[in-house]
């Protein structure tokens with residue numbers, strides 16, 4: 001395992017669109033959380049004594065990602081305790097600079113003291129949940145920060161030595177919010193973070209947003225506006241030097257997320273914490289999602305795994321095709337039918353895909369149709 005994900009489930013409130021596995025808490029049970037995660041790590045090691053999680057086949061641990069939830073709500077000492085244990089178990093103490101260690105943070109948690117302590121703990125990349133630069137819209141989202149905190153957070157992070165900063169933004173918001181997407185893209189571009197992640201708003205069941213939609217108080221953006229805003233992001237961010245290396249992710253100067261890139265290239269990873277997923281290249285496991293249930297399992301010395309599935313050869317092929325087409329690496333032509341399947345030739349003709357260096361890659365228009373393209377390609381595979 002060269003990639004470790006830690007799910008920190010705590011948030012102080014639930015955002016209007018969020019269906020993630022979180023535990024809303026006024027007081028963050030940091031000590032209990034650290035104990036639980038380290039207990040799970042011990043249980044994982046005990047379950048497979050022949051293969052330590054730190055056994056990376058002679059290669060080093062590459063990435064740790066603290067995601068959530070809101071990991072920045074953990075006190076810095078708790079983050080430091082977790083990372084110290086992980087560095088130790090994964091024998092990463094001598095090569096920390098080579099690691100990518102990401103912390104997801106809400107802008108309001110970024111203070112000079114916190115950022116300094118995060119750096120000392122070993123964090124070297126921060127992903128900020130910015131979402132939007134309009135206070136009215138942030139309020140509608142139930143976010144706890146205002147727009148000015150985002151720029152302040154970026155400055156504070158830079159002042160404490162962070163140069164690898166990512167911002168998350170959400171697009172395709174309901175039209176009545178009159179959110180100015182072009183303006184937000186320009187503000188994000190002017191801040192020049194190394195990385196941007198852009199997500200289209202989706203209406204998930206059992207969220208405040210789903211309730212508003214069901215009673216007709218709001219409605220999701222239609223496909224046309226979704227596509228317009230997605231393509232606008234590609235156009236507007238290019239002059240700032242951003243390159244989309246994945247459907248939803250753009251980086252400057254090659255500063256891709258190494259952790260997420262590992263997911264997209266089908267590499268193995270270990271997930272710790274409630275709802276965390278793990279994958280060893282063949283078997284995927286995911287943990288109990290409710291915090292209390294997870295905590296009870298690990299404090300009883302058990303693994304917290306709720307579901308385990310073994311991927312068939314066919315599922316693995318389909319998944320790797322899908323993941324590869326999500327990225328700018330695309331798929332090697334050699335992996336497709338020869339000559340180029342007629343559907344793929346049609347996409348090239350329509351500008352949805354291109355062939356570069358013997359690989360088929362999607363254009364932004366193609367990424368908007370990714371599911372349909374995969375369906376086309378796999379039905380060719382089945383027919384041949």
Ligand code: SF4
Pocket residue numbers: 010011013014015018019020022068069070129
């Ligand atoms: S901060 Fe993130 S995880 Fe927490 S409720 Fe909001 S969107 Fe969900």
